[in-house]
Amino acid sequence: xxxxxxxxxxxxxxxxxxxxxxxxxxxxxxxxxxxxxxxxxxxxxxxxxxxxxxxxxxxxxxxxxxxxxxxxxxxxxxxxxxxxxxxxxxxxxxxxxxxxxxxxxxxxxxxxxxxxxxxxxxxxxxxxxxxxxxxxxxxxxxxxxxxxxxxxxxxxxxxxxxxxxxxxxxxxxxxxxxxxxxxxxxxxxxxxxxxxxxxxxxxxxxxxxxxxxxxxxxxxxxxxxxxxxxxxxxxxxxxxxxxxxxxxxxxxxxxxxxxxxxxxxxxxxxxxxxxxxxxxxxxxxxxxxxxxxxxxxxxxxxxxxxxxxxxxxxxxxxxxxxxxxxxxxxxxxxxxxxxxxxxxxxxxxxxxxxxxxxxxxxxxxxxxxxxxxxxxxxxxxxxxxxxxxxxxxxxxxxxxxxxxxxx
Amino acid sequence: xxxxxxxxxxxxxxxxxxxxxxxxxxxxxxxxxxxxxxxxxxxxxxxxxxxxxxxxxxxxxxxxxxxxxxxxxxxxxxxxxxxxxxxxxxxxxxxxxxxxxxxxxxxxxxxxxxxxxxxxxxxxxxxxxxxxxxxxxxxxxxxxxxxxxxxxxxxxxxxxxxxxxxxxxxxxxxxxxxxxxxxxxxxxxxxxxxxxxxxxxxxxxxxxxxxxxxxxxxxxxxxxxxx
Ligand SMILES: Nc1ncnc2c1ncn2[C@@H]1O[C@H](COP(=O)(O)OP(=O)(O)OP(=O)(O)O)[C@@H](O)[C@H]1O
Ligand SMILES: [Mg+2]
Numbered sequence: 077x078x079x080x081x082x083x084x085x086x087x088x089x090x091x092x093x094x095x096x097x098x099x100x101x102x103x104x105x106x107x108x109x110x111x112x113x114x115x116x117x118x119x120x121x122x123x124x125x126x127x128x129x130x131x132x133x134x135x136x137x138x139x140x141x142x143x144x145x146x147x148x149x150x151x152x153x154x155x156x157x158x159x160x161x162x163x164x165x166x167x168x169x170x171x172x173x174x175x176x177x178x179x180x181x182x183x184x185x186x187x188x189x190x191x192x193x194x195x196x197x198x199x200x201x202x203x204x205x206x207x208x209x210x211x212x213x214x215x216x217x218x219x220x221x222x223x224x225x226x227x228x229x230x231x232x233x234x235x236x237x238x239x240x241x242x243x244x245x246x247x248x249x250x251x252x253x254x255x256x257x258x259x260x261x262x263x264x265x266x267x268x269x270x271x272x273x274x275x276x277x278x279x280x281x282x283x284x285x286x287x288x289x290x291x292x293x294x295x296x297x298x299x300x301x302x303x304x305x306x307x308x309x310x311x312x313x314x315x316x317x318x319x320x321x322x323x324x325x326x327x328x329x330x331x332x333x334x335x336x337x338x339x340x341x342x343x344x345x346x347x348x349x350x351x352x353x354x355x356x357x358x359x360x361x362x363x364x365x366x367x368x369x370x371x372x373x374x375x376x377x378x379x380x381x382x383x384x385x386x387x388x389x390x391x392x393x394x395x396x397x398x399x400x401x402x403x404x405x406x407x408x409x410x411x412x413x414x415x416x417x418x419x420x421x422x423x424x425x426x427x428x429x430x431x432x433x434x435x436x437x438x439x440x441x442x443x444x445x446x447x448x449x450x451x452x453x454x455x456x457x458x459x460x461x462x463x464x465x466x467x468x469x470x471x472x473x474x475x476x477x478x479x480x481x482x483x
Numbered sequence: 484x485x486x487x488x489x490x491x492x493x494x495x496x497x498x499x500x501x502x503x504x505x506x507x508x509x510x511x512x513x514x515x516x517x518x519x520x521x522x523x524x525x526x527x528x529x530x531x532x533x534x535x536x537x538x539x540x541x542x543x544x545x546x547x548x549x550x551x552x553x554x555x556x557x558x559x560x561x562x563x564x565x566x567x568x569x570x571x572x573x574x575x576x577x578x579x580x581x582x583x584x585x586x587x588x589x590x591x592x593x594x595x596x597x598x599x600x601x602x603x604x605x606x607x608x609x610x611x612x613x614x615x616x617x618x619x620x621x622x623x624x625x626x627x628x629x630x631x632x633x634x635x636x637x638x639x640x641x642x643x644x645x646x647x648x649x650x651x652x653x654x655x656x657x658x659x660x661x662x663x664x665x666x667x668x669x670x671x672x673x674x675x676x677x678x679x680x681x682x683x684x685x686x687x688x689x690x691x692x693x694x695x696x697x698x699x700x701x702x703x704x705x706x707x708x709x710x
Binding site: 078082085086089377378380381382383384385386387388389391475476477480 | 534537539540559560563564566567568570571572574576578580581582583591592594595596600639
């Protein structure tokens with residue numbers, strides 16, 4: 077208590093220098109927490125665009141082994157009609173689940189009569205798909221359950237095949253039983269997959285039409301939509317438990333396991349964050365080290381006096397550590413105020429920008445992460461405390477007569 | 484009764500290659516109730532002697548006995564606690580804490596001992612009263628004159644009721660009038676309350692008022708005169 081009074085008065089006495097140090101800590105705090113808030117916002121935005129815009133959903137249920145062998149022997153890892161119904165009913169019974177929808181992927185050749193090329197397609201339940209995508213619905217509407225033969229063609233593939241909306245093409249391939257099959261498809265519109273490698277191959281169609289192509293009633297996966305991204309681990313465990321109880325051999329993938337892009341983006345942002353974090357922390361802490369070293373040197377005679385009148389070495393270390401810690405605390409407190417101010421300023425100004433590989437305007441905003449700010453404050457207080465502790469330790473060790481000798 | 488006893492104390496400073504022999508075999512006892520002045524020229528070793536007696540410096544050789552027990556091998560914490568309990572210090576430059584008021588400065592040695600603020604405040608006010616500074620209890624040192632500062636410093640030195648008050652040239656930074664008043668105060672405290680003072684000086688005007696003069700020359704005691 078006594079040392080705290082000492083510390084605060086000394087901070088006030090050197091208020092100009094203290095203010096500069098507190099400001100350095102506060103600006104460091106603010107820039108780190110704002111950048112952290114921005115990355116969190118970005119992760120959340122990307123997650124939403126993958127889950128909804130990419131139609132990946134929160135969880136995907138496959139037959140056990142699909143991820144290793146499914147591509148080679150798709151028919152072996154197919155859920156049949158009964159299994160699809162059973163899983164849908166089971167998963168639907170979990171209260172956090174909004175939607176369970178079957179899907180079937182297919183591949184083969186697509187032809188416009190003159191040219192043919194390979195294609196990859198995903199068969200989806202049109203109404204479920206609309207629900208999953210919500211506001212991310214493709215321009216020109218999606219598929220509809222009234223016309224199962226309607227397809228959406230990736231833009232580059234449409235160019236290759238000279239397809240225009242309203243035109244049609246033929247898809248060809250083998251059914252699971254090995255028969256050659258061909259179906260007419262009606263082009264509804266085009267869409268951009270966002271990736272060059274897939275933009276000349278992909279089409280999207282109704283599940284009904286996809287099943288017809290493979291001559292099956294089954295699906296190779298079921299996509300699950302939840303009410304909240306936070307519920308993923310709990311629901312995943314619940315589905316696993318339910319499946320086990322009902323003798324279903326399944327594997328479940330979360331959205332981020334299926335979206336490698338997300339991990340690349342996140343690790344890149346995390347690297348940048350770590351880089352900025354380190355630099356800013358070093359600058360802020362250097363400022364405290366500088367201030368506290370100067371303070372200790374200036375007050376060496378005071379240290380000698382305190383030691384003479386009976387203050388132990390540990391007391392000297394406390395005295396200055398408390399002062400350093402108080403600088404860290406004041407800096408962090410100001411940093412919190414700055415961060416919150418900037419947060420609301422940005423909210424009220426509503427800056428917009430167009431992110432790369434996107435056509436829509438996005439509002440620049442940062443999340444307020446109270447937990448993160450708390451941890452950051454504690455870290456800064458601790459570092460500030462240590463910045464004072466070491467010079468104080470050295471001063472406390474020096475002979476009292478030497479300390480008193482400085483006039 | 485002897486408070487502190489020095490036996491054949493030497494102190495040698497190393498200044499690079501050269502050795503400075505600040506004390507060469509000093510044997511001395513300070514008795515309760517002494518008002519003793521250490522008298523000597525500049526560089527004779529007065530401060531060194533007082534620092535060793537005050538347990539803020541260590542002899543190079545020889546023994547130091549406080550209250551009958553040897554101090555030599557004690558830990559730093561043990562010596563610090565002895566200083567807190569038995570010693571009071573008054574410095575040439577007053578050495579008050581600039582950020583504390585006169586009262587808080589005087590409270591400080593008590594609070595270091597772990598005495599509550601309330602109790603410390605009572606005692607500190609009494610101590611300030613005994614040096615005639617109670618009116619200035621809320622003043623910061625920079626608002627006080629040199630003489631007033633030294634009186635506050637004496638109050639701080641007295642407040643723990645130490646066995647021995649060590650004062651290294653307490654009047655050197657004061658004009659004659661203030662030096663006289665500080666000297667008056669020390670004599671009064673010694674006479675009325677039996678407080679033991681050991682101070683160094685080379686001011687001839689103060690010397691005839693003390694009970695004991697320890698003459699020091701080149702690190703040795705040449706005469707120890709009691710009146
Ligand atoms: N820390 C030190 N390092 C080296 N030499 C020292 C140190 N302290 C004192 N000395 C030397 O020891 C001798 C005695 O010094 P001391 O300070 O005790 O003298 P003093 O009588 O108090 O002098 P003054 O009247 O000037 O205060 C001097 O020669 C001084 O130079
Ligand atoms: Mg001296």
